[in-house]
Amino acid sequence: GNSVTQMEGPVTLSEEAFLxxxxxxxxxxxxxxxxxxxxxxxxxxxxxxxTKADDKGSNKGFEATYRKETTSFHLxxxxxxxxxxxxxxxxxxxxxxxxxxxxQGTTLQVKP
Amino acid sequence: xxxxxxxxxxLFRKEGQNVTLSCEQNLNHDAMYWYxxxxxxxxxxxxxxxxxNDFQKGxxxxxxxxxxxxxxxxxxxxxxxxxxPTAFYLCASSEQGxxxxxxxxxxxxxxxx
Numbered sequence: 001g002n003s004v005t006q007m008e009g010p011v012t013l014s015e016e017a018f019l020x021x022x023x024x025x026x027x028x029x030x031x032x033x034x035x036x037x038x039x040x041x042x043x044x045x046x047x048x049x050x051t052k053a054d055d056k057g058s059n060k061g062f063e064a065t066y067r068k069e070t071t072s073f074h075l076x077x078x079x080x081x082x083x084x085x086x087x088x089x090x091x092x093x094x095x096x097x098x099x100x101x102x103x104q105g106t107t108l109q110v111k112p
Numbered sequence: 113x114x115x116x117x118x119x120x121x122x123l124f125r126k127e128g129q130n131v132t133l134s135c136e137q138n139l140n141h142d143a144m145y146w147y148x149x150x151x152x153x154x155x156x157x158x159x160x161x162x163x164x165n166d167f168q169k170g171x172x173x174x175x176x177x178x179x180x181x182x183x184x185x186x187x188x189x190x191x192x193x194x195x196x197p198t199a200f201y202l203c204a205s206s207e208q209g210x211x212x213x214x215x216x217x218x219x220x221x222x223x224x225x
C-alpha cells in the first residue's frame with residue numbers, strides 16, 4: 001500500500017545547527033511529494049514540494065530532493081532558528097486521486 | 113485574498129450534544145477534507161469530498177457526518193455517537209490532480225465538558 005515514514009521526534013537542536021528530517025515513502029505510480037509545517041495551535045502550511053524524480057523543492061532555507069532510487073524526500077536546512085520550532089509533516093500525493101498520505105510528523109525544538 | 117476559513121476556533125460541547133464545525137473556502141477548489149489531530153499525533157482522515165453532493169468516508173468516519181451542498185462549504189457534524197470527540201479538527205481543500213497539495217484552515221479545537 002501507499003505510506004510515508006518519518007523519523008521519530010522530538011528532534012532537539014541548538015540554534016544555527018544543521019537539520020535533517022528523514023522521510024521515506026512507499027507508493028505505486030509516480031507520486032508528488034510535500035513537506036508541511038505546523039506551528040503550535042495552527043493549521044498546516046505547505047513548506048515545499050517536488051513533483052518528479054530528482055526535483056528539488058526549496059523555501060525559506062529548507063530543501064528536499066525527490067530521490068526515486070531510495071524512495072526518500074529528506075528535509076534539510078543549513079542553519080536552524082528558534083522560530084523553526086514546529087511539527088513537520090512529509091506527505092505524498094496519489095497520482096490518480098490527488099489525495100495526500102501523511103507521515104506521523106516530526107517535532108523540531110530549536111534552543112537558543 | 114483566497115483562503116479557507118474554519119469556525120469557531122474553540123468549541124465546547126456537553127456530552128450527548130451534536131455540534132457542527134464550519135469550513136468555507138473561496139479558492140474554487142473541487143476537493144475538501146476533514147482531519148482529526150490528537151495531541152502529539154498525526155492526522156487522521158474523517159471524510160472527504162471531491163465534488164459537490166458527493167463525499168466518502170475516511171479512516172475514522174464513525175460518529176461524524178458531513179454534507180457538501182455547495183462547492184465552497186463542507187461542514188462537519190460531530191454527533192453524540194462519537195465517544196471521544198475532544199481533538200483538534202482541520203479542514204483542507206485542493207484542486208484536482210496530484211501536483212497541488214492541500215490548503216489548510218487554521219483549525220477548530222473541540223473540547224467536551
